[in-house]
Structures are given as C-alpha cells and as structure tokens.
Amino acid sequence: MQTIELNNGVIMPQLGFGVYQIPNAQTKEAVYEAIKAGYRLIDTASIYGNEKETGEGIRKAVDEEIVKREDLFITSKLFILQAPEDKAKETIEKSLSVMGLDYLDLYLIHQPYGDIYGAWRALVSAQKSGKLRAIGISNFKSSRMIEFVGLNDVKPQINQIEVNPWNQRIEDEEWHKKYGVQVEAWAPFAEGRHDLFSNLVLEEIGQKYGKSVGQVVLRWLMQRGIVALAKSVRPERMIENINIFDFELSPADMETIAHLDMKESAFFDHDDPQQVEWFMNRMKDTEE
Numbered sequence: 001m002q003t004i005e006l007n008n009g010v011i012m013p014q015l016g017f018g019v020y021q022i023p024n025a026q027t028k029e030a031v032y033e034a035i036k037a038g039y040r041l042i043d044t045a046s047i048y049g050n051e052k053e054t055g056e057g058i059r060k061a062v063d064e065e066i067v068k069r070e071d072l073f074i075t076s077k078l079f080i081l082q083a084p085e086d087k088a089k090e091t092i093e094k095s096l097s098v099m100g101l102d103y104l105d106l107y108l109i110h111q112p113y114g115d116i117y118g119a120w121r122a123l124v125s126a127q128k129s130g131k132l133r134a135i136g137i138s139n140f141k142s143s144r145m146i147e148f149v150g151l152n153d154v155k156p157q158i159n160q161i162e163v164n165p166w167n168q169r170i171e172d173e174e175w176h177k178k179y180g181v182q183v184e185a186w187a188p189f190a191e192g193r194h195d196l197f198s199n200l201v202l203e204e205i206g207q208k209y210g211k212s213v214g215q216v217v218l219r220w221l222m223q224r225g226i227v228a229l230a231k232s233v234r235p236e237r238m239i240e241n242i243n244i245f246d247f248e249l250s251p252a253d254m255e256t257i258a259h260l261d262m263k264e265s266a267f268f269d270h271d272d273p274q275q276v277e278w279f280m281n282r283m284k285d286t287e288e
C-alpha cells in the first residue's frame with residue numbers, strides 16, 4: 001500500500017475504506033472484508049452510528065491474525081454537538097471505548113461549525129497523551145483552514161473534504177500544500193452522482209489500461225498525492241477499488257480528467273443556509 005507522510009511525521013496509507021451509510025448490521029463484516037482485501041485505513045465517525053461495529057470488524061481481523069492493530073490506521077470524527085472542550089474530551093473517550101481501541105490513528109473535527117477551537121484544544125491534548133496519533137479537520141474551506149492554522153499553535157495534519165472528478169478542488173489543493181495540511185478525499189466517486197460510473201470519458205481512459213471507472217478515479221487521486229476513501233459493501237468492489245497500484249495514468253489522461261471539473265460540490269455547499277439549518281437540526285437530534 002502506498003503511503004503519505006503527514007506534517008507531524010506520522011505515515012498513513014494513501015487509500016482507505018469508508019463506512020459512511022453502511023447499515024449497522026453490515027458494518028462488522030464490511031470492515032473485516034475490507035481488511036482482508038488489503039485496506040489498512042478505515043474511516044468512520046461518531047455521527048455514522050457504526051463506530052461499535054467498525055471496532056468489531058477490526059477486532060475480528062486482528063483476532064484472526066489477518067493484520068496487527070499497529071498496521072491499521074483508524075479514523076473517527078467528532079460531530080458538532082460535542083465540540084465544546086469538555087464534551088469533545090468525552091466524545092474522544094467514547095469513540096475509543098465504543099470501538100474497543102486504546103488509541104486512534106486520526107481524529108477529525110467533522111464539520112466547520114460550533115466551538116471548533118475548544119474542540120481543537122481537546123484533540124491536541126489527546127494527541128499529546130498518545131490517544132490520537134494524528135488530528136485534523138473536515139469540510140473546512142481553504143479560507144477557514146488558513147484562519148484555523150493561523151490561530152492555533154498546532155496545525156491540523158489533515159483536512160478531509162469532498163474531492164471527485166466533478167469537484168476537483170485544484171486551487172484548494174494548492175492552498176493546503178502551502179500550509180502543509182494533507183488533503184483527504186471523501187466521496188471520491190461522488191457516490192455515483194452525475195452517472196460517474198458510466199461516464200464515457202472515464203470509461204474510455206479505463207479501457208486503455210484494462211481498468212474500471214472506479215479504478216481510474218482512485219488512481220487519478222493517488223497521482224495527485226491525495227488520500228482517498230472509497231466505500232463499498234461488496235467484497236468484489238473492495239478488491240477492484242484497491243487494485244490500482246499496477247498502472248499509471250499518462251499526463252494526457254490526467255489532463256483529460258481535469259476537464260471534467262465542474263468546480264462545485266456534487267452534494268451541497270457548507271455555507272448554504274438551508275444546509276447549515278439541516279446540520280443544526282441534526283445536532284439537536286443527536287443531543288436528545
């Protein structure tokens with residue numbers, strides 16, 4: 001597995017497996033199958049509601065000696081409600097105990113709302129005590145990332161943001177490079193929106209290398225130096241998606257993919273009032 005070095009010296013796999021929207025009943029098996037397929041980076045979040053089952057899948061793979069815990073790179077995230085410092089500390093502890101782990105490899109502030117500075121102090125303190133190897137943010141636009149770096153002593157190692165062929169984040173990538181914050185792509189397939197998996201341009205590129213659209217997209221992210229998280233509940237697709245380290249897209253193909261950029265989210269804008277309202281309601285729901 002190809003790796004990336006973060007700004008604190010921690011090494012992480014460049015391709016990972018995400019468990020967002022995997023139903024609880026399927027998560028343990030999906031995580032176990034993903035580890036069997038060769039994934040070492042696993043991404044969950046407290047708000048996904050499947051941290052427990054993610055931990056169970058990890059334990060099954062470790063118990064069966066498919067992998068050692070120290071060879072895995074496990075991520076979870078803190079949702080908005082838990083942002084105030086004390087709550088954030090509680091949430092980190094809760095993630096660890098629910099997942100049955102002594103430490104996490106990466107912990108992120110999931111959304112750019114609420115007391116992100118208080119939350120950050122909690123993450124920094126947990127990192128110092130060895131409970132979190134790397135810490136970061138998610139869904140921060142470059143402007144917020146720059147402000148956040150400027151106002152904190154400890155810089156985030158990662159910003160996990162949407163990156164896919166429809167929303168390529170080329171300028172954002174430059175800003176993150178300038179500040180030494182690694183970009184990690186969520187929804188690399190845009191969850192199939194705009195018919196990604198049957199896009200003719202991507203299909204044609206794939207045919208040249210004997211690869212699928214999904215493989216072309218993930219390979220394109222690897223060549224850009226971006227960490228990518230792919231989700232699938234199907235073992236055959238997990239295997240397909242990780243089988244991307246035996247070919248290289250030509251500069252011309254990289255350029256052709258660059259032309260697919262629509263420069264806007266395939267999902268939503270984090271500054272859209274309706275979306276912020278949705279997040280605030282979600283926060284209240286989790287509070288109850």
Ligand SMILES: NC(=O)c1ccc[n+]([C@@H]2O[C@H](COP(=O)([O-])OP(=O)(O)OC[C@H]3O[C@@H](n4cnc5c(N)ncnc54)[C@H](OP(=O)(O)O)[C@@H]3O)[C@@H](O)[C@H]2O)c1
Pocket residue numbers: 017018019020021043044110138139160161185186187188189190191192197212214215229230231232233234237240241
């Ligand atoms: N930080 C954040 O706010 C945030 C937001 C969203 C996601 N994430 C993280 O990023 C991960 C990935 O994003 P995502 O799950 O939203 O979307 P995604 O990985 O872009 O797309 C997943 C979809 O693609 C399908 N798929 C996967 N591989 C395929 C293949 N080779 N051929 C055809 N279809 C394929 C899956 O279906 P099947 O499962 O049926 O195969 C699923 O419907 C998440 O799981 C989560 O860990 C983070």
